[in-house]
Amino acid sequence: MIQAILVFNNHGKPRLVRFYQHFPEEIQQQIVRETFHLVLKRDDNICNFLEGGSLIGGSDYKLIYRHYATLYFVFCVDSSESELGILDLIQVFVETLDKCFENVCELDLIFHMDKVHYILQEVVMGGMVLETNMNEIVAQIEAQNRLEKSEVRQVL
Amino acid sequence: MVAPSLKLQDLIEEIRGAKTQAQEREVIQKECAHIRASFREGDPLHRHRQLAKLLYVHMLGYPAHFGQMECLKLIASPRFTDKRVGYLGAMLLLDERQDAHLLITNSIKNDLSQGIQPVQGLALCTLSTMGSAEMCQDLATEVEKLLLQPSPYVRKKAILTAVHIIRKVPELSNIFLPSCAQLLHERHHGVLLGTITLITELCERSPAALRHFRKVVPQLVQKLRTLVTTGYSTEHSISGVSDPFLQVQILRLLRILGRNHEESSEAMNDLLAQVATNTDTSRNAGSAVLFETVLTIMDIPSAAGLRVLAINILGRFLLHSDKNIRYVALMSLLRLVQSDHNAVQRHRPTVVDCLQETDASLSRRALELSLALVNSSNVRAMTRELQAFLESCPPDLRADCASGILLAAERFAPTKRWHMDTILHVLTTAGTYVRDDAVANLTQLIAGAQELHAYSVRRLYSALAEDISQQPLVQVAAWCIGEYGDLLLEGNCEDIEPLQVEEEEVLALLERVLQSHMSLPATRGYALTALMKLSTRLRGDNNRIRQVVSIYGSCLDVELQQRAVEYNALFRKYDHMRAAILEKMPLVERGGPQVDEEAKESKAAAKLSEAAPVPAEPQASKLLDLLDLLDGPSEDAQHPPPLDPSPGGALVQLLDLPYAPPPPAPIPSLKVFEREGVQLNLSFIRPPGTPALLLITVTVTNSSGGDVTHFICQAAVPKSFQLQLQAPTGDTVPAQGGLPITQLFRILNPNKTPLRLKLRLTYNHFGQPVQEIFEVNNLPVETWQ
Numbered sequence: 029m030i031q032a033i034l035v036f037n038n039h040g041k042p043r044l045v046r047f048y049q050h051f052p053e054e055i056q057q058q059i060v061r062e063t064f065h066l067v068l069k070r071d072d073n074i075c076n077f078l079e080g081g082s083l084i085g086g087s088d089y090k091l092i093y094r095h096y097a098t099l100y101f102v103f104c105v106d107s108s109e110s111e112l113g114i115l116d117l118i119q120v121f122v123e124t125l126d127k128c129f130e131n132v133c134e135l136d137l138i139f140h141m142d143k144v145h146y147i148l149q150e151v152v153m154g155g156m157v158l159e160t161n162m163n164e165i166v167a168q169i170e171a172q173n174r175l176e177k178s179e180v181r182q183v184l
Numbered sequence: 185m186v187a188p189s190l191k192l193q194d195l196i197e198e199i200r201g202a203k204t205q206a207q208e209r210e211v212i213q214k215e216c217a218h219i220r221a222s223f224r225e226g227d228p229l230h231r232h233r234q235l236a237k238l239l240y241v242h243m244l245g246y247p248a249h250f251g252q253m254e255c256l257k258l259i260a261s262p263r264f265t266d267k268r269v270g271y272l273g274a275m276l277l278l279d280e281r282q283d284a285h286l287l288i289t290n291s292i293k294n295d296l297s298q299g300i301q302p303v304q305g306l307a308l309c310t311l312s313t314m315g316s317a318e319m320c321q322d323l324a325t326e327v328e329k330l331l332l333q334p335s336p337y338v339r340k341k342a343i344l345t346a347v348h349i350i351r352k353v354p355e356l357s358n359i360f361l362p363s364c365a366q367l368l369h370e371r372h373h374g375v376l377l378g379t380i381t382l383i384t385e386l387c388e389r390s391p392a393a394l395r396h397f398r399k400v401v402p403q404l405v406q407k408l409r410t411l412v413t414t415g416y417s418t419e420h421s422i423s424g425v426s427d428p429f430l431q432v433q434i435l436r437l438l439r440i441l442g443r444n445h446e447e448s449s450e451a452m453n454d455l456l457a458q459v460a461t462n463t464d465t466s467r468n469a470g471s472a473v474l475f476e477t478v479l480t481i482m483d484i485p486s487a488a489g490l491r492v493l494a495i496n497i498l499g500r501f502l503l504h505s506d507k508n509i510r511y512v513a514l515m516s517l518l519r520l521v522q523s524d525h526n527a528v529q530r531h532r533p534t535v536v537d538c539l540q541e542t543d544a545s546l547s548r549r550a551l552e553l554s555l556a557l558v559n560s561s562n563v564r565a566m567t568r569e570l571q572a573f574l575e576s577c578p579p580d581l582r583a584d585c586a587s588g589i590l591l592a593a594e595r596f597a598p599t600k601r602w603h604m605d606t607i608l609h610v611l612t613t614a615g616t617y618v619r620d621d622a623v624a625n626l627t628q629l630i631a632g633a634q635e636l637h638a639y640s641v642r643r644l645y646s647a648l649a650e651d652i653s654q655q656p657l658v659q660v661a662a663w664c665i666g667e668y669g670d671l672l673l674e675g676n677c678e679d680i681e682p683l684q685v686e687e688e689e690v691l692a693l694l695e696r697v698l699q700s701h702m703s704l705p706a707t708r709g710y711a712l713t714a715l716m717k718l719s720t721r722l723r724g725d726n727n728r729i730r731q732v733v734s735i736y737g738s739c740l741d742v743e744l745q746q747r748a749v750e751y752n753a754l755f756r757k758y759d760h761m762r763a764a765i766l767e768k769m770p771l772v773e774r775g776g777p778q779v780d781e782e783a784k785e786s787k788a789a790a791k792l793s794e795a796a797p798v799p800a801e802p803q804a805s806k807l808l809d810l811l812d813l814l815d816g817p818s819e820d821a822q823h824p825p826p827l828d829p830s831p832g833g834a835l836v837q838l839l840d841l842p843y844a845p846p847p848p849a850p851i852p853s854l855k856v857f858e859r860e861g862v863q864l865n866l867s868f869i870r871p872p873g874t875p876a877l878l879l880i881t882v883t884v885t886n887s888s889g890g891d892v893t894h895f896i897c898q899a900a901v902p903k904s905f906q907l908q909l910q911a912p913t914g915d916t917v918p919a920q921g922g923l924p925i926t927q928l929f930r931i932l933n934p935n936k937t938p939l940r941l942k943l944r945l946t947y948n949h950f951g952q953p954v955q956e957i958f959e960v961n962n963l964p965v966e967t968w969q
Binding site for chain 1: 192193196200236239240242243244245247263264265268269272276279280281302305308309312313314337340341344345347348373374377378381420422427428429432436468469471472475476507508509510511512515542543544545546548
């Protein structure tokens with residue numbers, strides 16, 4: 029099970045924070061900060077797996093992360109997930125973002141935080157992998173966007 | 185009419201424009217005030233925008249609880265735009281702990297049954313993220329209906345929601361089980377993925393479900409085979425592997441179904457062999473599938489040849505250039521080291537090489553695995569490697585490495601001397617990182633091996649002479665020198681080069697330890713006691729030692745001061761006993777209760793300086809008479825053994841000595857006996873920290889004209905109590921108000937039953953023997969409540 033998905037930049041500013049288990053707000057912020065510090069210490073040529081910090085569940089949990097330009101994508105998972113599989117999943121998520129935003133960059137995530145959540149919801153749901161076929165995901169997102177646009181036209 | 189509110193993007197622009205944290209806070213607080221006002225007004229048109237902004241600032245860490253009710257309103261709105269934000273808000277802001285979360289149950293129900301597909305999707309997503317047990321109960325049937333709907337989009341979401349429901353309310357598993365068989369026939373990968381996840385969850389929770397689903401093993405095998413042999417399919421392939429996520433899930437389910445089940449594993453064997461040999465591992469996706477295959481092969485009763493193949497695959501991965509793969513290989517081997525120890529042993533050299541990894545995650549895994557691979561045949565070689573690692577490893581691994589080596593040494597030491605050498609090496613290399621019990625373990629080891637005494641003391645002396653900064657080493661060395669100082673000075677030992685040590689050097693070294701600012705108070709205690717012991721071991725006169733001891737009599741550290749004062753007392757008043765008290769420790773048995781030898785000796789000194797020791801005679805036979813008079817004579821009223829000077833004998837009693845006077849509790853004392861001027865008083869104390877404990881002090885006074893001699897007091901209590909009698913201060917009470925005898929009773933009353941106490945007194949008075957037996961009446965209630 030995936031416990032949390034965090035995206036933050038090289039300075040620790042959160043860009044996407046999604047927990048699949050409940051934590052009180054202060055703890056959530058603490059976890060983001062702690063994860064950032066753990067991940068920041070890592071060089072770029074070492075493995076992408078980290079034992080989780082103390083806050084986020086202890087020895088059964090791992091942090092699996094990838095570093096893309098200015099952003100860290102961190103998935104906190106328990107031992108039931110395949111580590112290499114999660115690495116691929118992060119890649120799928122990022123490539124999907126790329127398709128939906130057309131050459132996605134950090135600014136896209138900043139200004140469209142809600143849209144990023146909606147895309148994520150099509151990939152991971154309730155802490156479990158939902159869909160990994162990028163075409164399906166993108167098609168679904170586009171359909172939903174069209175739906176929203178049509179409602180806006182109605183109002184106007 | 186409120187001014188048109190900011191769009192989300194504009195707010196974000198403003199926040200990013202803030203130069204300082206304080207400015208950002210200001211911007212956000214201003215905006216939140218607007219948002220609050222807008223919520224109060226209940227503007228339906230812009231509500232979704234306001235909530236979106238609120239969710240953004242929530243991510244940055246600002247409070248957003250006032251938006252919770254707005255989520256409900258948005259979810260209830262008919263517009264998709266509103267629902268989208270509303271459900272997102274519910275997932276981010278609401279949770280089981282707030283009552284508000286139940287209010288969306290109805291909206292979810294409506295959306296599930298009547299909404300368009302995207303809306304159904306939203307509702308399912310929300311339910312699977314934050315659905316509480318109550319919500320799951322209410323909505324389970326709705327979700328079940330959606331499992332077999334035509335649209336795969338909704339179905340795959342419903343399936344995963346079902347997994348969540350089962351996690352929250354396991355009893356609902358039965359609702360979802362029937363649909364699984366049909367769902368397995370699906371072609372849509374998303375639906376399949378969810379179905380496999382659902383079946384896995386069901387099997388993990390219920391043995392009955394596990395048996396039920398064993399039937400589908402052939403079907404799963406077929407599906408996996410299709411995926412593996414399909415080759416390049418644009419739809420689902422990741423780096424040329426067909427839907428590796430689905431493959432991994434199927435493999436995991438096969439593992440669960442095949443575990444401990446011959447028939448199922450036989451059905452999978454061929455396929456597993458095929459996957460293991462044909463998967464392309466040049467990219468991550470293939471490796472992921474291969475790892476899962478290996479784990480499955482190892483977990484089911486598979487053919488021996490297949491298992492060997494699997495472990496060899498892992499061995500190959502240990503040498504892979506990709507660090508992630510090496511990491512997963514180490515982890516997998518760690519999982520297998522218990523069950524397939526010999527197979528993993530074959531890769532020991534590679535594992536040991538991995539200790540040299542610069543990557544901390546990898547070297548940690550390699551360390552764990554190396555420690556797990558130590559056995560009696562490779563212990564010497566492995567310990568050498570691990571010791572080399574200990575010298576160069578990063579600080580956060582030191583503690584684990586040190587304790588790992590010590591543990592391995594304890595389990596597999598070929599000889600005691602090797603064991604001692606190993607521990608010594610660890611203490612000198614990583615002394616500050618060892619656990620606290622390492623010192624006790626080492627002293628126990630040395631104390632228990634007589635043949636090691638000379639060797640140990642010499643090695644420890646040399647190590648100490650070089651470096652007095654590593655505290656555990658210093659403590660053990662000090663203890664050893666104190667105990668076996670005579671052996672040190674003898675100069676001969678077959679196992680090491682002869683070492684000529686002068687008495688003065690030894691004393692000087694211990695004094696250095698005492699004075700060093702690096703020494704912890706506990707270490708100083710060890711050193712002082714060691715000096716004291718040397719006073720009986722060395723042949724020279726003890727002036728130097730006496731000097732040091734008396735200096736420390738005014739040390740600021742209370743513990744040291746107390747010891748020094750007591751040792752001083754030993755020199756001055758009890759010199760005749762000093763040799764006996766400071767005798768060598770008897771050989772300690774391994775595995776016995778950890779006894780602090782230092783505490784024993786200082787308590788011995790404490791006892792002596794408090795009161796003149798008097799042996800009490802055990803009178804076990806007469807005890808039975810007394811006990812017969814009370815219900816349940818089976819418990820014993822202990823009599824303290826005679827107080828002889830040997831440390832072993834005095835041990836039992838001394839450890840029971842209450843070290844500090846118990847704090848006074850206001851229980852009235854009781855006069856229980858009076859005869860011809862001889863009086864017996866009981867005073868009671870209930871120490872606050874131990875509710876079951878009662879301390880009774882018996883005081884015997886004599887106001888008559890004749891001495892009381894040979895006074896003995898015995899006691900008996902009911903069965904549920906435990907009674908201990910301490911040695912009395914004497915057996916004589918001189919006439920005319922001479923010094924009274926006091927004796928301490930310790931009574932444990934775990935069941936808090938009413939206390940009954942019977943006493944038997946025997947003494948000589950006016951030349952006549954006196955015996956009195958009586959039960960103590962009027963015991964205050966506070967003594968046992």
